[in-house]
Amino acid sequence: MSEKIERIKCLIIGSGPAGYAAAIYAARADLKPVMYTGLEPGGQLTTTTEVDNYPGYPDGVDGTAMMEDFKKQAERFDTEVRFGLATKVDFSDKVGGIHKVTIDGAKEIEAETVIISTGATAKYLGLPSEERLKGGGVSACATCDGFFYRGQDVIVVGAGDTAAEEATFLAKLCKKVTMLVRRDEMRASKAMQHRVNNTKNLEVLFNTELDEVLGDKVVEGVRVVNNKTKEKHEIAVMGVFIAIGHKPNTELFKSILDMDDTGYLITQGKTTKTKLPGVFAAGDVQDKEYRQAVTAAGTGCMAALDAERYLAELE
Ligand code: NDP
DSSP states (O other): OOSOOEEEEEEEEOOSHHHHHHHHHHHHTTOOOEEEOOSSTTGGGGGSSEEOSSTTOTTOEEHHHHHHHHHHHHHHTTOEEEOOOEEEEEOOOSTTOOEEEEETTTEEEEEEEEEEOOOEEEOOOOOHHHHHTBTTTEESOHHHHGGGGTTSEEEEEOOSHHHHHHHHHHHHHSSEEEEEOSSSSOOSOHHHHHHHHTOTTEEEETTEEEEEEEOSSSOOEEEEEETTTOOEEEEOOSEEEEOSOEEESOGGGTTTSOBOTTSOBOOOTTSOBOSSTTEEEOGGGGOSSOOOHHHHHHHHHHHHHHHHHHHHHHO
């Protein structure tokens, strides 16, 4: 450990809407929060294009620009925003205990409260053409980007509840939605499958996988392959929505905090409290259901209020 240990009241790990909302509230409560941004400052929204569903931006806003606004607002109240990655945690299990967090394997922070807002990462298939056209028609968020494909044809890859939900959402906006399901059945709940089957402009192709996304700068179509017959064919679409699940960024907290079987942090009741006193979780890292910027920001606010109350009770 080369750098000296720093003692603070409130450490925020992660810089998406949850982290910044927590920072704004914690700073205004005089907790002098320090935020470490992680490797993707601003989080998932910096990988989308236009955000049209965040209240307060009547004309829509670029995702990166919106996160810059969040940062400016947090800094206006003296949040210290630092670039760095939490690499190790040693949380206390005692009320009033000090939580130790190592940053970049070098610096140690001792914090009275920690707000975890490390988010989740959308899974992608890993095709080079998919990677190349991210932001040019390939998206992992229908709620964020679906609007841009009004009246067009799109495909959705995946067969879980998320894929079913995204496909039915897109079917309301798009001319036709084709869902690619890799097995001969869907994983989604019966209720969601029922919704899919009852949507007229939604076609499900079973045993079908995405072989390649076609197009140079923007998506012009896809080539799909039937994994039983190995037959390939092309479909002309302008949007490709990958909905094969998200991975919460919780590696660091394994065997330290409670998680559900898919790795999302478990919080107590309607609060942001984890099982350890003084450690709170907000945003997508603890929410696999809603996963919206506005809901993440809401729970970030809750985490700061929970941290403030926790510290007040100690005094
Ligand atoms: P899931 O893990 O449930 O589903 C992922 C889907 O993607 C599966 O159908 C899987 O196929 C498919 N998939 C994975 N990898 C590939 C690949 N390489 N190629 C093609 N298909 C692939 O993730 P979800 O995000 O759908 O759901 C996560 C959790 O959140 C679930 O518990 C779900 O119930 C819940 N949820 C609930 C909602 C609600 O209640 N409203 C809404 C959204 C999510 P296969 O089936 O073959 O493995």
